[in-house]
Amino acid sequence: MSQIAQHLNIVMDRITKVVRNSNRSPNEVTLLAVSKTKPLEAIMEAYQFGQRRFGESYAQEAAAKIDSLSQMPGFDDIEWHFIGPLQSNKSRLVAERFDWVQSVDRSKLIERLQQQRPAAMAPLNVCLQVNVSGEASKSGVQAEEIFALARQVADCDRLVLRGIMAIPEHTSDEVRLADQMARMQQLFTRLQADYASVDTLSMGMTEDLELAIAHGSTMVRIGTAIFGARDYA
Numbered sequence: 001m002s003q004i005a006q007h008l009n010i011v012m013d014r015i016t017k018v019v020r021n022s023n024r025s026p027n028e029v030t031l032l033a034v035s036k037t038k039p040l041e042a043i044m045e046a047y048q049f050g051q052r053r054f055g056e057s058y059a060q061e062a063a064a065k066i067d068s069l070s071q072m073p074g075f076d077d078i079e080w081h082f083i084g085p086l087q088s089n090k091s092r093l094v095a096e097r098f099d100w101v102q103s104v105d106r107s108k109l110i111e112r113l114q115q116q117r118p119a120a121m122a123p124l125n126v127c128l129q130v131n132v133s134g135e136a137s138k139s140g141v142q143a144e145e146i147f148a149l150a151r152q153v154a155d156c157d158r159l160v161l162r163g164i165m166a167i168p169e170h171t172s173d174e175v176r177l178a179d180q181m182a183r184m185q186q187l188f189t190r191l192q193a194d195y196a197s198v199d200t201l202s203m204g205m206t207e208d209l210e211l212a213i214a215h216g217s218t219m220v221r222i223g224t225a226i227f228g229a230r231d232y233a
């Protein structure tokens with residue numbers, strides 16, 4: 001078994017264990033493999049092991065990978081998620097290729113994605129990014145701003161509002177981290193009450209996936225534990 005396959009097994013075991021301990025069911029949590037900065041071969045290896053959902057953070061790098069894989073036979077059922085900060089001048093790259101964008105954080109970006117999503121493609125799945133830690137370095141909007149953006153997305157026929165995403169603080173203070181995750185869980189519940197299409201709380205990375213799943217996460221985004229450390233970003 002390849003190293004990536006072994007790593008995927010370990011991650012899936014971690015997910016299964018915490019799902020069981022949290023009295024949730026395994027099909028409530030989706031694994032997104034974060035392949036940013038990693039070569040095509042790494043994605044292909046994970047694919048061969050059955051992984052179908054991949055997350056990318058850099059629009060140009062991602063577009064090149066998606067275009068290469070789309071020219072090879074056998075990779076046409078990958079679900080691509082854009083999870084990085086998205087500049088408006090790169091929105092078309094994403095609108096024309098991705099299945100999901102999880103980092104939507106402003107009205108202008110919603111307008112552009114709606115305009116640029118090709119009519120021949122399925123509507124683009126959207127998560128709004130929340131800056132739950134309030135750190136100046138983090139992207140995302142404040143919790144209270146979510147509702148106006150959610151309304152705007154829900155009114156767009158080329159977009160589907162799926163939920164919210166956050167990158168909680170990188171801290172060893174578990175109480176602080178748990179507090180941020182609990183606030184995301186509450187926000188998710190409120191949004192779900194308003195929109196039938198909302199089913200995704202995207203939260204949890206290599207270091208904190210257990211705590212995230214215990215706080216209701218429905219999608220964990222895992223890079224390092226699957227593909228190894230990154231040289232950059």
Ligand SMILES: *Cc1c(COP(=O)(O)O)cnc(C)c1O
Binds near residue numbers: 221233
């Ligand atoms: C890089 C990245 C991840 C993956 O982080 P790891 O700690 O490597 O698992 C998840 N989410 C976002 C938004 C990222 O940019």
